[in-house]
Amino acid sequence: MADRITLKRYLVAIPAVALVAGLAFDWSGNPGLAGVLWAAGTVPVLLILLAEIVTSLRRGEVGLDIVAALSMTAAVAVGEPLAAVVVAIMYAGGQNLEDFADRRARREMTALLGRVPRTAMRHRDGGLEEVAIETIEPPDRLLIRRGDAVPVDGVVVAGVAVLDQAALTGESLPVRAVAGGTVMSGSINVGEAFDLTAAKTSAESTYAGIVRLVEAAQRSKAPMVRLADRFALVFLAVTLVLAGGAWLISGDAIRAVAVLVVATPCPLILAVPVALVAGLSRAAKQGILIKGGKALEALARVKVLVVDKTGTLTRGVARVVSIVRLADIPEGEVLRLAASLDQASGHVLAQAIVAEATRRGLPLSVPGDVAETSGEGLVGLIDGDRVALGGIAFVAALVPGGSPPELLRLKAAGAAVVAVAFAGRMVGAIVLADELRPEAAGMLTELRRGGIRHIILATGDREEVARSIAAGLPIDEVRSRLTPDDKVAIVTAARVHGPVLMTGDGVNDAPALAAADVSVAMGATGAAAAAEVADVVLLVDDVGRLAPAIAVARRSRAIALQSVYAGIGLSFVGMVVAAFGYLPPVAGALVQEAIDVAVILNALRALRGGAPPPLASARTN
Helix, strand or coil: CHHHHHHHHHHHHHHHHHHHHHHHHHHCCCHHHHHHHHHHHHHHHHHHHHHHHHHHHHCCCCCCHHHHHHHHHHHHHCCCHHHHHHHHHHHHHHHHHHHHHHHHHCHHHHHHHHCCCCEEEEEECCEEEEEEHHHCCCCCEEEECCCCECCCCEEEEECCEEEECHHHHCCCCCEEECCCCEECCCCEECCCCEEEEECCCCCCCHHHHHHHHHHHHHHCCCHHHHHHHHHHHHHHHHHHHHHHHHHHHHCCHHHHHHHHHHCCCCCHHHHHHHHHHHHHHHHHHCCEEECCHHHHHHHCCCCEEEECHHHHHECCCCEEEEEEECCCCCHHHHHHHHHHHHCCCCCHHHHHHHHHHHHCCCCCCCCEEEEEECCCEEEEEECCEEEEEECHHHHHCCCCCCCCHHHHHHHHCCCEEEEEEECCEEEEEEEEECCECCCHHHHHHHHHHHCCCEEEEECCCCHHHHHHHHCCCCCCEEECCCCHHHHHHHHHHHHHHCCEEEEECCHHHHHHHHHCCEEEEECCCCCHHHHHHCCEEECCCCHHHHHHHHHHHHHHHHHHHHHHHHHHHHHHHHHHHHHCCCCCHHHHHHHHHHHHHHHHHHHHHHHCCCCCCCHHHCCCC
16 A cells, blocks of 8 residues: 555656656747657656556446546647646646545544554563463453553453543543453553453454454445446546547547546546545544445435344343332332342342442342242342342242232333342332433434434334333334344335334344345444444444434435536536637646545545435435
8 A cells, every 4th residue: 555655656746847847948948858758757647547447447447547548648649748747747646635535534444453452461470471462361461551552352350440442432531440340452541550351362352343344344345436437437428529529520639638638537536435435434433333335325325224122222231220119118128138139149130139239339238048949039038037039929929918910010011020028028129121222212213303214123022021112212113022034024024115224233133234235233232243244333332323323424425426416517517618629738637636626625524524414315226
């Protein structure tokens, strides 16, 4: 890449030197030598251009580089070497400008790759050793110094981690992790040094996966670029017809050269890739990784959303949502008793109850004489009193009075209910649920306003749970108890409403993600399989980023089309003016270069914010 950029810089220097030297000879009264220098300065650019055209033709690609070659050749042939060398400078300079714009647009994505750590400080035999990150294995203990990039995913074991995750998630403020907290690789330590226990190897860690996705995105070529290639064929034909017609009608070959010069190079081959790459870069800055122009363009056209429930609309983990009192015992005491006994259990609901009690600062007692019935509940002593907790039927069988109707109603509604008995009577229950993400409702409403026609909730969970989550949300269909094959069928059937966007985070979502026109995975917390097949990965655990992702895609595509249409229109006007003899070749070259600079600068607007066009107006073909 560096050699290619250096070659292009030398390539623009050769005709530039020839132009200046030729002008000096022309002003000193030696126009013949000036013409020779101008023609000589054109030849290197023309030869490299011809080689690129031959390579493209062998691949079956026809572009407007042919017009550039024709204009330089024709200008030299009809005795207009000054126009030829100006075209050579402008063409080579335009290629350098495109490279600059491309590098500028990729800056945020390149920043991710530039932060890959190469070594780490590992504790070994009472000392520290610097090792290559490829040699790190769980549970190695690492020292993360101030300014270091975290090399692997891990858990803080000593100290407090203050981390800059802006390049990973788009969050501008540092995050804090205490002992026991998890840390993503690629985060930068902006606080004091801390110790980390490796949880994964470098190849398995978050940052390595992100880098692989970025590299795939940078290698992608969008369908819209191929669309530009097809436009180029039409524009090439129009250019040749105008040039030939001007020459035939006027008998002046200079007019034909002027027409060719004005059409060189075309904004089509500049604006589209710059705008799309700029859009990819802007999305990456917001913690949204779009895997190339193809995915970005597809994202701009979606009309249907198929959304998974667990881990997408919801957090994917059970949380205590309420405590039901059945006796004259405070809610906090019901929770304390349950959490004290649950310390002896490894069940996921037990962990959620203990976590809630810890969050509230409740003093937990050490359980004794604990007996657990797998999948049912457990019984034990807390401060000398017998406590039982678990499923409603399990606890009701241990105490008089049977199952309270209010608890049965909660269970029927889809909530997880843990009944609590104390001193021979049922005293309360703890209600847990996979809560709706706070940003989910706003995200769906925003998408609906933007033009998403149909929203389907697709989940493998029970119907009552799915409907309780969907209640009050702008969802058209609720489909529950689905297998991975069922989800694929739903995605396929939904295409009757338009291009389909599928979003999910689990391994079971991967087939449906692959089947959708464009797919989004929750990369921060989701399964690796989902992130691997998805076209878009949200690097931060926030489904609310979906609406901005679509907005960025729509705006980038709109800017690309705007640049193309404006550039073609201005070029066509210039070609007509040149055909009538009002724009000589040298002036035409300068006019066309001004057009090219304008469309590239316009395409770079995709890097910045702005009001995106309505989703409903996005093209669907």
